[in-house]
Amino acid sequence: MDKFHSLKGIAAPLPIVNIDTDMIIPKQFLKTIKRTGLGVSLFYEMRYDNDGNLIKDFVLNTSPYDQSKILVAGDNFGCGSSREHAPWSLKDFGIRSVISTSFADIFYNNCFQNGILPIVVSPENLDQLMTAAKNQIEFTIDLPEQVIKAGNHLIKFEIEDFRKERLLQGLDDIGITLGYKDKIIAYEEDKKNKKPWLFKDN
Amino acid sequence: MSNQGPKTLFDKIWSEHLVGQREDGTNLLYIDRHLVHEVTSPQAFEGLKISNRPVHRPEATIAVADHNVPTINRQNIEDPQSKIQVETLAKNTKEHGIQYFDLMDQRQGIVHIIGPEQGITQPGMTIVCGDSHTSTHGAFGALAFGIGTSEVEHVLATQTIVQNPAKNMRISVNGELPFGVNSKDLILYIIGKIGTAGGTGHVIEYAGSSIMGLSMEGRMTICNMSIEAGARAGLISPDQTTFNYIKGRPYAPGTEHWDQAVEYWSSLPSDNDANYDHEIVIDSSEIDPMVTWGTSPEDVVSVKGTVPNPSSAKTENKKKSIERSLEYMGLKPGTKITDIKLDKIFIGSCTNGRIEDLRKVASIVKDKKIASHVQAMIVPGSGLVKKQAEEEGIDKILKDAGFEWREAGCSMCLGMNPDQLKPGERCASTSNRNFEGRQGRGGRTHLMSPELAAASAITGNISDIRDFT
Numbered sequence: 001m002d003k004f005h006s007l008k009g010i011a012a013p014l015p016i017v018n019i020d021t022d023m024i025i026p027k028q029f030l031k032t033i034k035r036t037g038l039g040v041s042l043f044y045e046m047r048y049d050n051d052g053n054l055i056k057d058f059v060l061n062t063s064p065y066d067q068s069k070i071l072v073a074g075d076n077f078g079c080g081s082s083r084e085h086a087p088w089s090l091k092d093f094g095i096r097s098v099i100s101t102s103f104a105d106i107f108y109n110n111c112f113q114n115g116i117l118p119i120v121v122s123p124e125n126l127d128q129l130m131t132a133a134k135n136q137i138e139f140t141i142d143l144p145e146q147v148i149k150a151g152n153h154l155i156k157f158e159i160e161d162f163r164k165e166r167l168l169q170g171l172d173d174i175g176i177t178l179g180y181k182d183k184i185i186a187y188e189e190d191k192k193n194k195k196p197w198l199f200k201d202n
Numbered sequence: 203m204s205n206q207g208p209k210t211l212f213d214k215i216w217s218e219h220l221v222g223q224r225e226d227g228t229n230l231l232y233i234d235r236h237l238v239h240e241v242t243s244p245q246a247f248e249g250l251k252i253s254n255r256p257v258h259r260p261e262a263t264i265a266v267a268d269h270n271v272p273t274i275n276r277q278n279i280e281d282p283q284s285k286i287q288v289e290t291l292a293k294n295t296k297e298h299g300i301q302y303f304d305l306m307d308q309r310q311g312i313v314h315i316i317g318p319e320q321g322i323t324q325p326g327m328t329i330v331c332g333d334s335h336t337s338t339h340g341a342f343g344a345l346a347f348g349i350g351t352s353e354v355e356h357v358l359a360t361q362t363i364v365q366n367p368a369k370n371m372r373i374s375v376n377g378e379l380p381f382g383v384n385s386k387d388l389i390l391y392i393i394g395k396i397g398t399a400g401g402t403g404h405v406i407e408y409a410g411s412s413i414m415g416l417s418m419e420g421r422m423t424i425c426n427m428s429i430e431a432g433a434r435a436g437l438i439s440p441d442q443t444t445f446n447y448i449k450g451r452p453y454a455p456g457t458e459h460w461d462q463a464v465e466y467w468s469s470l471p472s473d474n475d476a477n478y479d480h481e482i483v484i485d486s487s488e489i490d491p492m493v494t495w496g497t498s499p500e501d502v503v504s505v506k507g508t509v510p511n512p513s514s515a516k517t518e519n520k521k522k523s524i525e526r527s528l529e530y531m532g533l534k535p536g537t538k539i540t541d542i543k544l545d546k547i548f549i550g551s552c553t554n555g556r557i558e559d560l561r562k563v564a565s566i567v568k569d570k571k572i573a574s575h576v577q578a579m580i581v582p583g584s585g586l587v588k589k590q591a592e593e594e595g596i597d598k599i600l601k602d603a604g605f606e607w608r609e610a611g612c613s614m615c616l617g618m619n620p621d622q623l624k625p626g627e628r629c630a631s632t633s634n635r636n637f638e639g640r641q642g643r644g645g646r647t648h649l650m651s652p653e654l655a656a657a658s659a660i661t662g663n664i665s666d667i668r669d670f671t
């Protein structure tokens with residue numbers, strides 16, 4: 001997995017609440033069997049008109065936001081389906097961090113699996129960052145220090161230690177868990193005795 | 203969450219499945235059953251291949267294609283990409299020795315319909331699937347939740363998942379349900395009350411006499427939409443209704459283990475004095491048949507109500523979001539809900555695509571015709587639901603009324619297959635999401651119960667089942 005240490009750049013403002021995963025990447029793009037190539041379809045219905053032409057005033061279609069690595073968005077970002085195509089498309093577009101007041105659980109988790117840092121801030125801080133993004137002020141996100149800098153705003157954020165460590169080191173989660181394989185097998189042996197109907201494998 | 207003292211249903215399942223703690227402080231939770239479908243699994247199997255990892259316990263996984271399958275002309279999937287995806291699932295499951303219900307198998311259907319139908323879903327289990335509506339299985343008192351594709355790969359490789367415990371929330375609904383009000387209205391009402399982020403970080407346990415009085419199918423409708431309330435999972439205590447439902451199904455415990463299983467299942471309900479981080483109590487008499495007016499499942503109103511006015515919103519953000527929804531939905535504030543004219547009716551999905559739903563619809567539309575300006579489609583949740591309905595003559599009643607009768611699948615719940623709304627078309631839908639573009643670009647969705655959708659099909663407007671004769 002890609003590592004994440006720090007990030008610098010102009011953030012794109014998307015002041016809409018409840019941005020769901022259908023908005024992030026509509027269903028017609030879920031037919032792929034690959035993880036890559038979804039960036040052009042990110043926010044498809046907001047980004048393109050019925051004929052597939054770019055909608056010029058949508059934020060990610062305008063310079064400098066078309067190069068943004070950071071997204072500042074309204075509350076409850078990523079609600080809806082479990083599709084990991086949502087973080088895949090964000091990442092393929094180049095977005096490595098999303099800032100909001102809250103995230104849906106599955107989306108939040110999916111981000112970390114893909115080297116994307118979702119950051120939760122207070123409503124006041126979100127307002128400040130949204131304004132800074134609109135004014136094209138440069139953001140710096142520093143994961144080791146857990147701060148966002150934008151102009152004269154300096155905002156601390158929380159992140160669970162294990163998630164931070166995994167992002168910093170780009171760790172392979174499955175590899176780590178397979179280190180506990182003995183424990184998993186011991187668990188299964190124990191349950192085979194206690195709950196045999198669960199192992200009536202047919 | 204402590205190990206001593208009274209426990210909730212969630213706490214009990216959680217501690218029973220803890221394999222241990224990893225060095226990074228995270229918990230490894232054992233997964234009893236893993237359900238796999240074609241859309242969120244190809245990249246997971248590819249990941250296994252790249253790192254040369256086997257599937258740890260293939261027998262614990264069941265696969266089916268549902269999201270992307272046509273509901274007519276099954277033999278030939280026209281969309282080449284859909285076809286590749288379905289074929290990829292067939293190939294991957296074969297390669298790893300995973301049981302797969304293919305498109306011609308009568309057991310094929312929506313993954314959350316077939317789990318319970320086959321008796322795969324049982325109390326006290328942990329169940330995951332690369333799909334957010336995995337919460338459906340919580341109706342059996344199983345801890346069931348949706349996961350992303352990377353986690354699908356993790357479960358395939360290790361039969362565990364990395365998780366931290368959720369918070370406990372209990373929503374109790376008490377009292378007899380008023381006439382015309384059923385499980386779909388209940389859950390829509392709850393989502394309207396707590397909001398789409400109301401359950402974030404929580405597992406919601408539904409309790410109270412109204413909930414426990416529901417059939418298993420009604421309970422599934424409730425738990426299904428837990429995710430629309432932002433919750434990680436929904437749970438309902440298993441009871442005799444649950445056991446009766448499971449008994450005798452193909453994957454249910456056989457006679458040799460049945461009593462032992464029931465004894466264990468009976469120990470699962472939350473202890474009386476268990477502690478919840480959050481409690482909500484609802485009196486069922488306050489609930490009407492509900493309909494969504496907007497583009498979020500929390501945008502609900504009584505079918506007797508009107509489209510809200512943005513100026514009545516409490517915050518500026520809320521006002522903007524109502525305005526945006528109304529513009530998308532093509533609705534004016536103050537419009538009576540029953541004055542909203544429909545183009546399409548969709549009955550189906552993992553929320554309301556089961557036999558009881560079909561029976562209700564049939565009883566309402568029997569000897570009637572759908573309005574001439576609407577197109578109505580009914581998509582059974584599984585091949586077996588379809589078969590059952592045909593045996594009961596339900597298909598005939600529906601077809602006579604003017605409904606299209608389809609093969610099983612997700613269909614227009616998400617419109618990945620050819621079943622889609624056209625821009626501006628307005629649909630009464632028994633599914634679970636009314637997001638912008640969900641049923642097709644520019645399509646306008648009104649979520650409601652099968653009863654309301656059936657009545658609305660006949661009148662051509664959104665209709666209150668209580669006025670319907």
Ligand code: SF4
Nearest residue numbers: 335551552612615616
């Ligand atoms: S019926 Fe709809 S909500 Fe249910 S699994 Fe299929 S697409 Fe998802």
